[in-house]
Amino acid sequence: MPFMGLDPQLATELATEMRTAAAGADEQAAITRQALALAGLSSPVPVQLMEIVGELTIASDVIATSAGVVSRHRLDPGTEAAMARGLWALALGPAAATVGEELTDIDAALANFSLVYRLPEPTSITDLIIGIPTTDPKVRAALARLDTWLLPVLKGERGRGERGEQEKEDLLLLLGMLNVGKEELMVREEEGDRHEFIFSFGAGVELLAERVEADRRFFEYGLLPDIADLLPEDYDSEDTTDLDWLPAALAGRAEVPLRPVAVLEFVKLAMRYGYRRDDDYGSKLTAKDLRDESREALALLAKKAMTYLRGTTLLANTVVEGTERPVFSSTAITAQIRYGAARGAITDGAIANAAKRADTAFGPLREQFLTPEVMQGPPTKMSRAAFDRAVMAEVGHIADYEPSGARRRTAAYSWVHQAGSLAEQRERMLSVLLSWRSHALAGPAMMTKSEQHKAFAEFHPDLPKELDDFMGDADRLNKVVKYLGVPGYEKIKLTDAYRLHLTNDSLGRGVQVQMEHRPSAGFGYVLAGLGVVGVFFPPAAVIGGAMQAIQAAANDDWTGALISAAGAVASVASAGGAVNAARAAYAVQGAAIAARAIDAGDTMGAVTAVAGAVAGDLGVTGFQNTSRAIGAGIATVGVVDAIDEGDLLRAVEHTASAVGQVGTMLGAAGEGSMVTDTLSRVERFARAARGVRDEDPVLIASALRQEIVGLASAATGFVTRTVENLNDFARDEPETIARIDELAELPAVELDREKDALAATANTRGERLADIEARLDRPVDSEERRELTRERDYLRYELTGLVTELRTIETAQQTQEFRAQLAPVTETERPAPVPGVELQPRPVPIIPPSPPRPPVPNIPPSPPRPLVPIVQPSPPRPPGAVDDPILPSPPDLEPPAVVVNPSPPQAGPGAMPGSDPILPPPPPQQVPPVAVGNGAAQDGWDVAYLEGEREEKGEIEVSPGGWAWGDTPSGKPAENNPKVTVVLDEYHFNLLHSNEQQEFGIFGNPVNGTVDNRIGLRNENTFELDQNGLMFGSKLALGVERKTEHTADFGMAEAKLETEIAAGAFAEGGMTLNGNGVEAKAEYLLGLRFGGTLEADIGGIGVAVTGEAWAGAGAEGMFSAGKGEDGRWHFGSSVGGGMGVGGKGGFMITIDPDEVSDTANEAADAIGTAITSYLYTPFDN
Amino acid sequence: MATVLPVPIEFELPDGWHAAPPDEAGAPGAAFVAVHPDTRQAGFTPNITISGEYRADQAALAELADESVGRLGQAAQDVTVADRTEIDSLDAPGLTQVVLMRHDSGDTVRDLVQCQVYLSMTDVHDRSRRAVLQLAMTATTEQLDDVIGDFQQFVASVRPEPRQP
DSSP, X not given: OOOTTOOHHHHHHHXXXXXXXXXXXXXXXXXXXXXXXXXXXXXXXXXXXXXXXXXHHHHHHHHHHHHHHHHHHSOOTTSHHHHHHHHHHHHHHHHHHHHHHTOTTHHHHHHHOOOOOOOSSOOSHHHHSTTOOOSSHHHHHHXXXXXXXXXXXXXXXXXXXXXXXXXXXXXXXXXHHHHHOHHHHHHHHHHTOHHHHHHHHHHHHHHHHHHHHHHHHHHHHTTSOOHHHHOGGGOOOOOOOGGGGHHHHHTTSSOOOOSHHHHHHHHHHHXXXXXXXXXXXXXXXXXXXXXXXXXXXXXXXXXXXXXXXXXXXXXXXXXXXXXSOBSSSHHHHHHHHHHHHHHHHHHHOOOTTOHHHHHHHTHHHHHHHSOHHHHHSOOOOOOHHHHHHHHHHHHHHHHHHOOOSTTHHHHHHHHHHHHHHHHHHHHHHHHHHHHHHHHHHHSOSSOOHHHXXXXXXXXXXXXXXXXXXXXXXXXXXXXXXXXXXXXXXXTOOHHHHHHHHHTTTHHHHHHHHHHHHOXXXXXXXXXXXXXXXHHHOOOHHHHHHHHHHHHHHHTTOHHHHHHHHHHHHHHHHHHTTOHHHHHHHHHHHHHHHHHHHHHTTOHHHHHHHHHHHHHHHHHHHOOOOOHHHHHHHHHHHHHHHHHHTTOHHHHHHHHHHHHHHHHHHHOOTHHHHHHHHHHHHHHHHHHHHHHHHHTOHHHHHHHHHHHHHHHHHHHHHHHHHHHHHHHHHHHSOHHHHHHHHHHHHSOHHHHHHHHHHHHHHHHHHHHHHHHHHHHHHSOOOHHHHHHHHHHHHHHHHHHHHHHHHHHHHHHHHHHHHHHHHTHHHHHHHSOOOOTTOOOSSOOOOOOOOSSOSOOOTTOOOOTTSOOOOOBOOOOOOOTTOOOOOSSOOOGGGOOOSSOOSSOOOOSSTTOOTTSOOSXXXXXXXXXXXXXXXXXXXXXXXXXXXXXXXXXXXXXXXXXXXXXXXXXXXXXXXXXXXXXXXXXXXXEEEEEEEEEEEEEEEETTEEEEEEEEEEEEEEEEEEEEEXXXXXXXXXXXXXXXXXXXXXXXXXXSOEEEEEEEEEEEEEEEEEEEEETTEEEEEETTOTTEEOOOOSOHHHHHTTOOOOOOOEESSOSOEEEEEEEOTTSOEEEEETTTTOSSSOOOTTOOOOOOHHHHHHHHHHHHHHXXXXXXXXXXXXXXX | OOOOOSSOEEEOOOTTOEEEOHHHHXXXXXXXXXXXXXXXXXXXXXXXXXXXXXXXXXXXXXXXXXXXXXXXXHHOXXXXXXXXXXXXXXXXXXXXXXXXXXXXXXXXXXXXXXXXXXXXXXXXXXXXXXXXXXXXXXXXXXXXXXXXXXXXXXXXXXXXXXXXX
């Protein structure tokens, strides 16, 4: 039965989990079925889910059954099952006897004992089969005969040889029988306890092998059974490891193979059970160390370890001191060793750096001895016996824990060692504290400074010098505190705090005693008393904060010290219910973090920290600032809460809100509002993303609705300006438009020259005009006045023309600028004239004459952190596409309302999953015209702010096709691509719309036309679920569109010219979640980037401590992950700009990939070396 | 949404490792998370996490490693640095750190080992700026032997990815 390595308990748990999963899948199927029924759709998914339910159920049954089998077959003489095994062993008696006497029937005997232990290069059956006595010459002769044919069988090269737990147990029984002997077996049979007797002898193996095998299983199978172990028909037996000789070796029936790896493992095994090599304590023995050892040396090593291991069995009749626990269990042995180690540590004396760690490890001791009674009672010295009891309690605590892993013993030793040394420290400290306490109580309630100095000198002879060194730093830090401007904290007695830390808690206790008498000593003393607090208040955060503060101070990192100290104080205050004190401390912490952030050039971090400080401060001083400050504080608290809850999205949302409000507070006209706008958007999108994650359409919809309204609001100014410009042009003479367009085609230098010439002419004419007007002001005769008046009128007319022309040229220059900024638009959108017809006027793009800024909405000025607008050029449209109301709307970005199925196959085999986060290119589809609020006017502008239309579609399409469960194998195109697409809603807002009929003539030929101008927004939100995962897409377009259609009748032919000009900004985003990675495209996070933090470490243990997001650099954020066609994972961010040039914003970095790769390789080696050196490394051959 | 990396990277994951959404996996601060379900045991799945940071300060990698130990100290007990090795390089210094800790998840106490690799990538044009990656593998001491080789393989395969067109 192939149950090798199966742990019954874990297998049962696994089966339970699988049943739970089956129930979940069942429920999912029901829900899906209901959803499909509601939508009136059909899909094979529910059926497939039910198939999975069935498979899971069957598999869990098999696993559970297998676990039961293993449990029943466990060798345990105390159980009924073992009794059955023992009776069965009786039946083996004759076979064993046969083996013992003549060996003629050895084949039959071996048929029952087919366990094979493989050693390198087996040359004889005795190399392979454990337990065959070889002292008998007859046996040796028989074995020699059998070698020729039995050896291949036993080596697994032929037929029989299935190995497994049962065979191993059979062997164990055989060993017992062989040891007992036939005669003894006969006696025992009559006594009725033969099987137990057999076991007791076989237990020479079993006793230790149980532990050894448990560990081996542990490493080999990671405690979880392989499915292959559970399904016999699929079971493919694996090689036994090199440790299979161990049970036999421990039973004294095989020698430890004299190979370095084997000896190493054996020594390590012994060390795990307490063996201590005489040359080196610890587990830093490596195979490398043994590589060059002689066989004799290896044999000696193995022999020593073996002697130890066998010696430990003597403990079988004893119990752990002070307990009922039998010694011969790893728990008990470990406890013994730890106890001894603890004693040794105490003898050896204190070790450094124990305080923090031992605080946790030695909690019970502290609670037991540093009680108020002890502290406030008469000075006594802790008795040795009491201390021993404490150590023993700690040992018991550790022993109960019993990590079963490789480093168990080393770690335990380390703990106890430190705990022991801490105990000694505590013991000393206690005596110091008590004497100091009596000293303090004997003196005045409040000591003077000189008294404190005296006390310092008493306990810390080196203190005066340290104090001198400290004073300069203390002054500096006090200045920092003042600089931070946190009201009320200037009086923090940092000097005192430092002194108290220096006293290693003893003076801290003194101060606490003082505070008992003088509660008004002040907050500064709370900080000062940290060292004491760390002792008397258990929360690890307090200890950690205090230690970090001390460490930071020692490193000259005063800001860090302040942060840590404030954190510790806050923890203490929180624990004690001192809400205001906690808030104050958090305020200090926030201010210090802000200072550090400023030092690091992290402005946004500083702002965030300031917001946090403000929030903290609110509770202390009742500080009344603007509603913004309060809002920022509340939002900051939200950030902290969200981080605590591990909800990063919410944290981002709150951070954006907080910083946004602070930005408003800072907010002078320009940057403040920009920050606010931008962060409000981050907040919205974080909320939307959270909606996606939580599958909360309402949240998504509300966030995006706000986004649209916000964008529309932001666009209003732009719209207003633009509409004026548009109206100007709409009213201009078509000839002027044509003239401007024509001029704009000229080179810029030529325009300049032309302008200069015109200006010169205008100046000349102007001077002449001024001269004439001056003369007309004087008395002149009527004839001359008439002449002058005529010339004046002419000059005025001429000047009007000149100025008009000058303005036209200026407008043309602006047009050139505009086109340069919208280069793709002007280059690609300019319609070709209808062949053969030179038609006037030519259409003109929307040109804003003033100010000469490109009318890109919602984009703040860029420097020094350029926020690059995403200007999406519209590809040329086919003539006639005049009824699309919104601009710009390039076809490849227009999702269809319903994805037509079946979906086209994926772009390519193994394409990066989710690489196309937005809907796949839909078939060309005309978006139907959307009614505009006030309809189209015949002339002028129709102001229809936000009177657009929202279509709540909620359309669902489920495509048929096989359901791909799990990951799609990379490299294979999906044959079926089932897809569910939900178009949540579409928003169409035509902000402004004008439609003007034109009629004019060219060379006497009438031209009729329309000019249609629109400014608007479009948004569409979709969900799509397919085998690649869940995808949320959102597209937002804000744009300006002018369409013209002119028809000229030249008599012979009718010419028609349609043009379309579009400009605008896109916001587009989406997220895809699938089995291979996450891809988020967030181009609409204009002006923002999310910065990573180095916190993979904390994530590794499943706890997120901090998260941060900040705004202001980088124009688009995008990260993607996925497995590429090459099988490698590609993961990165366009935020960083990648290698070399091209990063947007201030975040471009150029690095040397080869060097990084080299370092990575070295790092991999270093990790390997470290693990080999410091940790137990089993089976590393 | 999980956090991002300062530079795009490419790497290989040995068989048996599967990417997991960082938020769901309980590591929202990581940019990338991979788990090794086969060796899941008693509620703990060995995992590899990647995070990164853009830095313009001069903090030594050892300081970052210290900070990491500090962070871990807030979530675990008995945090010990078992090994720390610095890798000298002009433009891409590195540091490895092996951290031992005991973590109490409320119902289970585990001995954990975290192998950390810090890769610093200095801007060749402006040496005051750099991107730092932290690669970490966390496993219980029992699981370590099964996954350490994979982690080494993974670390060796990490490479900045040239900018994509």
